[in-house]
Amino acid sequence: MKLLAKGLMARGIITLAILVAFTACGGKKAEESTENTEIGVAKDKKEIVVGFSQIGAESAWRMANTTSIKSEAEKRPNIKLIFADAQQKQENQIKALRSFIDQKVDVIAFSPIVESGYGPVLKEAKAAGIPVILTDRNVDLSDDSLWETFMGSNFYEEGVKAGKWLKDNYDRLKLPEKSSDTVNVVELQGTVGSAPANDRFKGFRDGIKDAPQFKITKTQTGDFTRAKGKEVMEAFLKADKNIDVLYAHNDDMALGAIQAIEEAGLKPGKDIIILSVDAVRGAFEAMVEGKLNCTVECSPLLGPQLYDAVEKLMKGEKLPKVIWTQEGVFPQEVAAKTLPSRQY
Numbered sequence: 001m002k003l004l005a006k007g008l009m010a011r012g013i014i015t016l017a018i019l020v021a022f023t024a025c026g027g028k029k030a031e032e033s034t035e036n037t038e039i040g041v042a043k044d045k046k047e048i049v050v051g052f053s054q055i056g057a058e059s060a061w062r063m064a065n066t067t068s069i070k071s072e073a074e075k076r077p078n079i080k081l082i083f084a085d086a087q088q089k090q091e092n093q094i095k096a097l098r099s100f101i102d103q104k105v106d107v108i109a110f111s112p113i114v115e116s117g118y119g120p121v122l123k124e125a126k127a128a129g130i131p132v133i134l135t136d137r138n139v140d141l142s143d144d145s146l147w148e149t150f151m152g153s154n155f156y157e158e159g160v161k162a163g164k165w166l167k168d169n170y171d172r173l174k175l176p177e178k179s180s181d182t183v184n185v186v187e188l189q190g191t192v193g194s195a196p197a198n199d200r201f202k203g204f205r206d207g208i209k210d211a212p213q214f215k216i217t218k219t220q221t222g223d224f225t226r227a228k229g230k231e232v233m234e235a236f237l238k239a240d241k242n243i244d245v246l247y248a249h250n251d252d253m254a255l256g257a258i259q260a261i262e263e264a265g266l267k268p269g270k271d272i273i274i275l276s277v278d279a280v281r282g283a284f285e286a287m288v289e290g291k292l293n294c295t296v297e298c299s300p301l302l303g304p305q306l307y308d309a310v311e312k313l314m315k316g317e318k319l320p321k322v323i324w325t326q327e328g329v330f331p332q333e334v335a336a337k338t339l340p341s342r343q344y
């Protein structure tokens with residue numbers, strides 16, 4: 001018995017020694033889960049530790065956003081980033097936020113998967129004195145003392161821009177045999193309950209509200225993924241091929257739907273006018289091929305803005321409650337010229 005206890009103790013000491021050595025060498029902290037990745041090593045005592053919880057990797061937009069957050073951290077020697085991927089599950093995200101609180105990071109930043117359900121964990125961060133920055137997506141809480149600033153796109157305006165573009169351009173683009181009196185529009189929504197899905201839904205309807213010829217005949221979530229966009233578009237076409245317009249809440253779903261439209265023997269961009277949101281490279285390539293008609297920009301390049309805000313916070317500066325990203329609208333006509341300069 002004594003021997004066994006001695007053995008266990010010796011093993012414990014060895015494990016502890018390995019952990020201490022590993023941490024001292026700047027490796028991952030022992031208590032971190034494998035989903036958390038640290039980027040950047042403290043170069044001096046002015047180190048700022050930022051815990052960032054990302055939604056997942058559902059779209060090209062999201063991957064460009066992750067690259068921007070990680071690569072900008074690498075450029076700033078005073079920033080140590082702890083990055084956690086929630087794999088599109090809110091429970092994972094809340095767990096990551098709690099782990100940042102336990103680790104006493106200096107700032108928490110995250111892109112909320114959906115708008116609701118973050119009240120308790122944000123109150124815990126506030127009680128721990130850790131400032132929170134919302135990036136890309138907002139929450140639906142009325143107590144805005146729970147975060148310092150929101151930085152990202154105005155999703156409602158993106159929806160309005162898409163609706164207005166359709167209203168102003170449909171007659172010019174439609175095939176001669178198509179009617180102008182009744183235009184059947186189908187919609188692929190983003191993740192249910194997410195800010196971009198809610199706001200792009202509302203904005204689009206407001207954008208076309210004085211144009212009663214546009215009838216939204218079907219609307220369903222495609223969860224912001226290419227695979228789901230294809231699957232839902234296949235189902236729409238199976239139910240009724242009489243579709244004049246597709247409005248997709250992001251480019252990935254539109255690209256998936258384009259495949260479904262081609263497989264159904266129709267010409268995307270001609271038989272069905274297609275508009276979407278994000279302005280990723282894939283959308284520009286599809287426009288150059290004539291398969292997509294317009295994309296409304298939503299920039300994922302939030303890294304520089306994020307760490308500027310973090311550094312200001314650490315200096316005790318007050319941040320504006322909202323920092324909007326400025327964005328444009330890209331119709332097919334400008335795609336070839338614009339594609340080479342796209343950063344994502």
Ligand code: AHR
Pocket residue numbers: 058059060061062136137196224249250251252277278298
């Ligand atoms: O929150 C931004 C949205 O999330 C993008 O439009 C979409 O592509 C992403 O997954």
